[in-house]
Amino acid sequence: MTHALRNGKATQQQTKAHNDSLVLSTIYEVDEISRAAIARRTALSRTSVGEAVAELLERGLVEEIGRGRPSLGKPPILLRFSSEARHLIGVDLSGAEFRGAVVNLRGEVRHELSLPRDGRSGGDALDLVYTLLDRLVAEAEAPLLGLGVGTPGLIDFRSGSPVHWAVNLDWVDVPLRDLLELRYGLPVHVLNDTAAAAMGEYFFGARHATGNLVVIKSEEGLGAGVVLEGRLLHGDHFGAGEIGHLAFTTEGRQCHCGNTGCIETVASASAILRAARAAALADPQSGLHNAARGNLPIDMDDVLAAYEAGDRGIRQVVVEASRALGLAIATVVCTLNVQDVVIAGRVTRLGGALLDIVRHEVLARSLAALARNTRIEFSPISSHITALGAAAVLLHQELAIWPLRRSSTRAHHDGVPDA
Ligand SMILES: [Zn+2]
Numbered sequence: 001m002t003h004a005l006r007n008g009k010a011t012q013q014q015t016k017a018h019n020d021s022l023v024l025s026t027i028y029e030v031d032e033i034s035r036a037a038i039a040r041r042t043a044l045s046r047t048s049v050g051e052a053v054a055e056l057l058e059r060g061l062v063e064e065i066g067r068g069r070p071s072l073g074k075p076p077i078l079l080r081f082s083s084e085a086r087h088l089i090g091v092d093l094s095g096a097e098f099r100g101a102v103v104n105l106r107g108e109v110r111h112e113l114s115l116p117r118d119g120r121s122g123g124d125a126l127d128l129v130y131t132l133l134d135r136l137v138a139e140a141e142a143p144l145l146g147l148g149v150g151t152p153g154l155i156d157f158r159s160g161s162p163v164h165w166a167v168n169l170d171w172v173d174v175p176l177r178d179l180l181e182l183r184y185g186l187p188v189h190v191l192n193d194t195a196a197a198a199m200g201e202y203f204f205g206a207r208h209a210t211g212n213l214v215v216i217k218s219e220e221g222l223g224a225g226v227v228l229e230g231r232l233l234h235g236d237h238f239g240a241g242e243i244g245h246l247a248f249t250t251e252g253r254q255c256h257c258g259n260t261g262c263i264e265t266v267a268s269a270s271a272i273l274r275a276a277r278a279a280a281l282a283d284p285q286s287g288l289h290n291a292a293r294g295n296l297p298i299d300m301d302d303v304l305a306a307y308e309a310g311d312r313g314i315r316q317v318v319v320e321a322s323r324a325l326g327l328a329i330a331t332v333v334c335t336l337n338v339q340d341v342v343i344a345g346r347v348t349r350l351g352g353a354l355l356d357i358v359r360h361e362v363l364a365r366s367l368a369a370l371a372r373n374t375r376i377e378f379s380p381i382s383s384h385i386t387a388l389g390a391a392a393v394l395l396h397q398e399l400a401i402w403p404l405r406r407s408s409t410r411a412h413h414d415g416v417p418d419a
Contacts (some may be wrong), residue, residue, distance in 0.1 A: 021045055021400035023052040027062055027081050028105075028401050034068060050099050052360035053079065060398070061105075081105070082183040086145040088392030089136050091129070093151040093169065095219055096270075098128055100136045101387045105395065107204035109384065111139040116173035121170035129176075130183065137184060137199035141162070145398050146181055146187035148197030149392030152221060154238045167256055168220060191338070191392045193386045194219070194241055195232055195381075198225025199396070200389025201342050203403055205381050212338040215379065216243075216329060217386070218347040222264035224332055225389075231265045243328050244268065256300050267324040269300065272317060275305045279313030286311050300349035321347070321353045325360025333374050335367045 002394040022042050027033055031039075039049045056062040063082050067075040076167045083106045091100035093251040095117075103112040115132050117125065133147065153166030163174045191199075202208070211230035216225055222244030226233040233240045244264030245257050252261035253271075265271055277298055280288035287306050291298050306314040329341055347354060357379065380383050395401045 006352065017400070019048050020052045020055065021402070022082075023049055023402075024056060024399060025401050025404050027079055029404050032065060032068070032078040032080050034078055035090065036076055038256065054298065058148065083108070084142055084353050087140040087142040088145050088148065088391035088394045089133065089140065090148045090196075090387035090389065090394075091132060091136070091150065092193060092386035092390065093125075093129065093149065094217075094221070094386060099130050099384075099387055100132050101309050101384060101391070102140050103388065103391050104142070105145075105399075107388050107391060108156075109202075110141065110259070111136065112135050112384075112387075113139075121168070125169045125171070126174070126176075126179070129180075133180070137345070144186055145396045146189065147178065147184060148196070148393045149188065149190040150193035150386040150390040151178070151190060152193050154191055155192045155195075156238055157189075157195075157234050164192065174219070175356055187394070187398055189390070189397050190240075191390070191393060192221035192223070192225075192238070194225040195234065196225070196389035196393065197385045198227050198241075198389065199232060199392040200381060200385040200387075201225075201344070201379050202227050203392035203395065205342065205379050205385070206377070208340045210339055212336070212340065214241075214329075214332050214336065214338045214341045215385070216343050217340065218264075218267060218269050218323070218325065218343070218345040220270050222267060222268040222325075222328065224328070226332075226336070226338075228336065228338075243331060244280060246331065248324065249328055251340050253268075263324050264382075267321045267347075269410065272303065272321045272350075273298060273300070274315055275317045275321070276306070280306070282312075283313045286313055288314065293297060294375075300346050303352050318350060319357060322350075322357035324362050325354070326358040327365055329358060329370070329374070329376060330362045332366035333362060333370050337370050339374060341374055341376045341378045344382045346387045348378040348382050 001210045023038055025037050026041055037054055040045045056365035058276050061082055062079050063219055065078050065080045069075060083104045086105055088103050097114045099111045099114045101109045103109050113135055115128055120128055120237055147208055149161060151166055154164040156164060163171045163176050165172055170324060177188045177190045181259055194217045197217045201215045213227040215225040224241035224243045226241050245262045247259050247261045248263055253265040254260050255262035255265045277292045278291035279287040287309055288298055288302060303314060307318050
């Protein structure tokens with residue numbers, strides 16, 4: 001989307017695109033609405049609304065559902081967004097398994113699939129992406145709007161989405177978008193997985209009061225996705241929110257980035273599981289000792305159970321991770337003063353045990369006046385957040401829909417969001 005009306009120099013075509021986007025976003029926002037109500041809400045003329053609606057009806061994105069109750073005179077025809085008119089595919093390449101989903105235009109999952117990565121990287125990882133997408137494309141029951149991909153690494157979102165650097169996947173300058181467009185003949189958008197998570201929460205998660213939102217995702221790594229004043233923040237070099245690599249100690253574990261003592265070496269979900277295993281192995285009294293010795297799987301639910309049972313080593317691991325996560329969030333709170341901070345990823349399985357310490361730490365380590373007004377919660381869509389966010393990017397880029405509830409719904413407004 002363009003910043004059509006900035007400086008008042010918009011061309012007619014840009015103004016029309018902006019107005020069409022406003023009309024569609026307004027219909028998307030509510031269950032049902034009349035043309036007159038859209039005109040009132042957006043301050044667009046009835047003619048502009050009528051033209052935009054006619055086009056949307058023709059494209060099948062909106063349907064007429066009968067007449068509502070009149071306030072005066074003839075009852076108005078009501079319009080509704082057609083949620084199943086197109087399907088979207090969103091995939092998440094950030095975890096130990098590649099996950100994907102076919103969703104409708106409201107982000108409701110119609111089909112999902114996960115394929116274990118089993119340590120694949122390079123071309124083998126790319127082949128697994130193809131396998132995942134081949135199978136998801138075959139499951140779609142409506143015309144596909146496109147493919148959205150959330151992947152770890154630094155992604156040049158604006159100029160064709162090459163993945164500059166995704167260390168876990170061993171991808172350097174992989175033209176992922178071009179490869180996928182060529183193979184599937186569909187629009188493709190690729191973005192960093194934490195940025196995708198922020199889009200997922202912003203579009204389909206809890207309702208947030210302002211146009212600002214930070215999503216902290218803790219999985220294999222740890223990062224922040226930031227929506228600021230209604231725009232997804234990429235950063236000048238596509239590294240906005242790489243907060244997991246803030247080195248909070250000069251000692252500590254080596255990070256895959258080459259530095260030591262990065263927050264993600266303590267607070268990522270995979271770091272927690274690794275440390276829990278080591279703690280259990282070192283302590284014969286630990287309830288997880290036998291599992292660690294036998295090299296059996298230990299998941300976040302096991303860690304939580306051991307924590308609640310008072311396992312000393314495990315308690316220390318969880319406390320250290322929660323405090324490091326709190327430090328990461330305190331940094332964000334002091335830098336951006338964003339009211340809503342949402343935690344996503346497997347760490348959320350630790351529930352209140354983690355959240356209480358995180359909240360306490362944020363209060364202790366940042367300006368109290370800011371921290372007191374910050375809400376730190378878990379995402380309600382945590383497990384699907386990245387795949388849903390990758391799908392949300394398609395809604396925004398291909399249909400120019402943006403949630404309007406936190407920003408202005410008036411026409412001729414400068415703050416057109418841009419992902
Ligand atoms: Zn690092």
